[in-house]
Amino acid sequence: MIFGPTPIEEARGAVLAHTVRLSGRVLKKGTVLDAAAISALQAGGHGNVIAARLEAGxxxxxxxxxxxxxxxxxxxxxxxxxxxxxxxxxxxxxxxxxxxxxxxxxxxxxxxxxxxxxxxxxxxxxxxxxxxxxxxxxxxxxxxxxxxxxxxxxxxxxxxxxxxFRPLKVGLVLSELPGVKESVMEGAVEATRDRVEGLCGTLLPPERVRHETQPIADALNRLRRAGAELLLVAGASAVVDRRDVGPAAIIRSGGAIDHFGMPVDPGNLICLGHIDEIPALVLPGCAKSPKLNGIDWVLQRLFAGLRVTPADVMGMGVGGLLKEMEARPLPRDQAGQGAGAAQAPRRGRKIAALVLAAGRSRRMAPLNKLLVADDQGMPMVARVVDNVLASRARPVVVVTGHERARVEAALAGRAVILAHAEDYAEGLSASLKAGLAALPKDLDGVVICLGDMPLVAGPMIDRLMTAFDPEEGRAIVMPTFRGKQGNPMLWSMEFLPEMMAISGDVGARHLVGLHADRVAEVEMADDAVLRDFDTTDALRKAPGFAGVR
Missing domain, CATH: 3.90.1170.30 (Pyrimidine nucleoside phosphorylase-like, C-terminal domain)
Structure with missing residues (x-):
């Protein structure tokens, strides 16, 4: 192809490279110049044009x-x-x-x-x-x-x-443990049904059984007899090994495990197997969520009639990061929005902070420990609240009780919501419930902070928020130091009814034992999450409080 300025007398049959506007006519780019176009160009005073002339071949x-x-x-x-x-x-x-x-x-x-x-x-x-x-x-x-x-x-x-996509019949086994909320089970069924129907399939009536190998195996066999062409197991507790309860049930049903785990997050803890020619999968905890995760990639291939081999799964790592990770400074949907974008919780979650500052400080009497000033003259409660405000949690609610006026004065000018616990003398549960009642209704979670832990910094709270993911089973997040559990703790709002039912001088920590499968621990770099200060001697050993008398 010859391209460039072309004399008009040689341009017949050439392709015009750029639009030319003439009196009463426009010759568009790509026009093949015929005799009429040549005449119009000549009449318009054009001696040559930029054109492409095709060569042989x-x-x-x-x-x-x-x-x-x-x-x-x-x-x-x-x-x-x-x-x-x-x-x-x-x-x-x-x-x-x-x-x-x-x-x-x-x-x-x-x-x-x-x-x-x-x-x-x-x-x-x-x-x-x-x-x-x-x-x-x-x-x-x-x-x-x-x-x-x-x-x-x-x-x-x-x-x-x-x-x-093929109209497969899909069998779902839901295993149950004591204390698992009905809403969680219903959510798992709904999310699975939506996935199956979105791929042109049909979900058979789900089987709900104890979280034990034999009951799950029996349920798988019943679903096979019902015509299931794809088998799914949603465990009450996430599978952590190919020999765990769910995979063991597949083997007990006469099947085999092909691969455990995948380089896709969320979706890491998936287990792929088969019983005869029927694919059988143990789902990761994130399968209870309708959001895109690794199980979607596997189901799409199975519904399309494609085999999913271990090599296929291990090849999904590139592009397999489907969620925000702590190491990334800004979530993708906020990148480029400026420094202020980091103030919102990642992935759109709304997480508040609750600071409990209503106690009577009986072990430090006659002092109110929350009002004891550090070496810079700042009351402890103000230091705690400033640390919380340095995190991404919003809004920050502070519960007052004992010496309400003095505590509120110590917090003057800070962007917090004040909630007073009238019955604070009844114990910690009264303060907790007063604070929970003051929270907005559209939250996903709340970080419960203690007013006597001034060493817990904002980035520590942010680490808890990053780990928080109820859809993957991380609905309660607690900090640890060298394996010892500390505070503050982050709670999904799904536990609000149980927390509001607490009474006496106790907080919500005892609920952890009832929901062990929903707990995630985040190891911290120092012991700040273990250090509260109930006595004058203890407080003097805290950084910044050496001058306390």
Whole structure:
């Protein structure tokens, strides 16, 4: 192809490179110049134009795009007509798109005149959704190049294939432990049903059994007899080993475990197996959430009729980070919004902080420990609240009780919500309930902080918030130092009714034992999370309080 300034008398049959506006007429880019166009250009005073002239063997852009599109066609693919050197390819049915990157990359590396762009491989597509676009960059492609491209597209595996979703019958086993809330079980069923029906499948009536190997195995066998073509186990407790309760039930049912774990987060703790020819999976805890996670990638392939091998799973790591991690300074959806964006909890979770500052400080009497000033003259409660305000938790609610007026005065000017516990003398539970009642109704969680722990810094609270993920089973997050549990603790609002039912001089910690499967521990770098200060002697040993008398 010859490209550049072309004398008008030699331009007949050439392709106009740029739009030319004439009196009463516009010649658009890509126009093949005929006798009438030449006359119009001459009448307009143009002695030459920028144009492309095809040489022997060159294939015009639309014909080239048309031929390459035909070479890429396959079952369940549709295409547009060629226009301006472009053809789009579409899905003819809902299914999973599989792209062979080797073929696509070889086509794109062949010559700069030809390009093929596709959706990522292994993505679900709907009927008539665009899958790929073929674009010829110049106005023509050398014929020899196009012939090689057609050969590459037609030989070997297809560059693009749509695998339609099959209407599978799916069996779900839900294992139960004492204390698991009914709402959690219902949520797991609802999330699974939505996934199955979204892939054209049908969920059989779920089986609910004890979290033990034999009951789960018996339930799997009943579902097989009911016609299940895919078996799922949602455990009351996350699977942590291929010999755990759920995988053991698959083996006891006559099956085998193919692979445990996957490099996709959320979704790490998945276990893949089979019973005869039926895929059998033990789901990770995040499968109880409707949000995208690793189980979606596996189910999509199974519904599309594709085998999922250990090698397939181990190859999912690139692109497998589906959620925000603590090491990333800003979540993806807030990147570029400035420093203030970091003040909102990641992933859209709304987490408040509750500071309990209502106690009578009986062990430090006659002093009120919350009002004892540090070496800089700042009361302990003010120091605690400032640390909490340095975290991402919002809003911050402070519960007052004993010496209410003095505590409120110590916090003057700080962006906190004050809640007074009228019955604070009845014990810690009264303060806790007063604070919980003052929280907004649309929260996901609350960090409960003690007013006598001035060494707990804002970043420590942020670490708890980062670990918080009720959908993955981390609904109660507690800090530890060298394995010893400390404070503050972060609670999902699902536990609000139980916390509001507490009475006496106790907090919510005893609930941890009732929900052990929902607890996550976060190891801290120092012992600040273990250090509260109930006596004058103890307080003098705290950094910044050496001058206490």
């Amino acid at each position: 060159d294939v015009p852009e639309d014909e080239a795009a048309d031929r390459l599109a035909n070479a890429l066609m396959g079952p369940l693919l549709a295409r547009s007509r060629a226009s301006t050197g472009r053809v789009n390819l579409f899905a003819d049915a809902a299914g999973l798109l599989v792209v062979d990157p080797t073929v696509v990359n070889r086509l794109n590396a062949l010559d700069e005149s030809l390009t093929v762009a596709t959706l990522p491989s292994y993505v679900p597509v709907s009927a008539r959704e665009m899958l790929a676009t073929i674009k010829v960059i110049p106005f023509a492609v050398p014929g020899a190049v196009l012939e090689v491209a057609e050969l590459l597209a037609r030989s070997g595996p297809p560059a693009l294939a749509v695998h339609p």
